[in-house]
Amino acid sequence: MQYGAFVISLDFELLWGVRDNRTIADYGANILGVREVIPALLDLFAERNIACTWATVGLLFFATNTAMRAALPARKPRYANARISSYHYLDEVGTDEEHDPYYFGLSLIKRILDHPAQEIGTHTFSHFYCLEEGGDIAAFRADLEAARTVAGRLGIKLSSIVFPRNQVAHLSVCRELGLRAFRGNERVWFHRARTCRWHGRYSRQPLSASGWKQCRVGAPAPAADHLGHGNGGPSPKAFSFMVAPAQFRRRFTGQLGVSARHPRLLPRLA
Secondary structure (H helix, E strand, C coil): CCCCCCCCEEEECHHHHCCCCCCHHHHHHHHHHHHHHHHHHHHHHHHHCCCEEEEECHHHHCCEHHHHHHCCCCCCCCCCCHHHCHHHHHHHCCCECCCCCCCCCHHHHHHHHCCCCEEEEECCCCCCCCCCCCCCHHHHHHHHHHHHHHHHCCCCCCCEECCHHHCCCCHHHHHHCCCCEECCCCCCHHHCCCCCCCCCCCCCCCCCHHHHHHHHCCCCCCCCCCCCCCCCCCCHHHHCCCCCHHHCCHHHHHHHCECCCCCCCCCCEC
């Protein structure tokens, strides 16, 4: 690669993205602020001819509570901690966007679509956590299928994904459903999913320096899974159909066929 690529991708999630940690009472003003910031950003992007990918939670695509509930996937994640599931909070969702600006975002999605050089990507349908216990691949597939269906009603063909909390996994399902790009993490220790022989699974919690040392010292390197996790992060071979912006490396570009001049700011294969 002769030139770098400056990538802008923004998570569009409203309260769905933080409800496991925050409430309307303590964070609602911030969510309302998003509804002011997005139009302002769109005007700025149009003025400066800036492209952007908006990674959008599928639950925002609805005009009413009734329509939202009718579109929920039959298979849902069975997280060990039920409080991290968006479905845990459905009973507090209002009737429509006019009465509940925290959980509905259809008007903002349509506004994004009305501006040039803006892409709607997916942030999964339900803000799905791939590396949490109970976030199994079958539930993830059902989640992405729901996201694809609701986006398709607006004429959107999803081709990029940002994994909630950067829990990258199940790339084969992404490829199967037409996704060609994802946002990845830099390959540094504090972005790695925690894995030790006594954990037995991955965790969304970042490692501290002492935690990483504890996992590594005296424990054999875990066997890599289908993403190549286990001894230094995902293997480049796992990215044969996608490329993560933070993992642009000159030695990979020939193998991956990356175009630095792609009109969309999320990189993808030629």
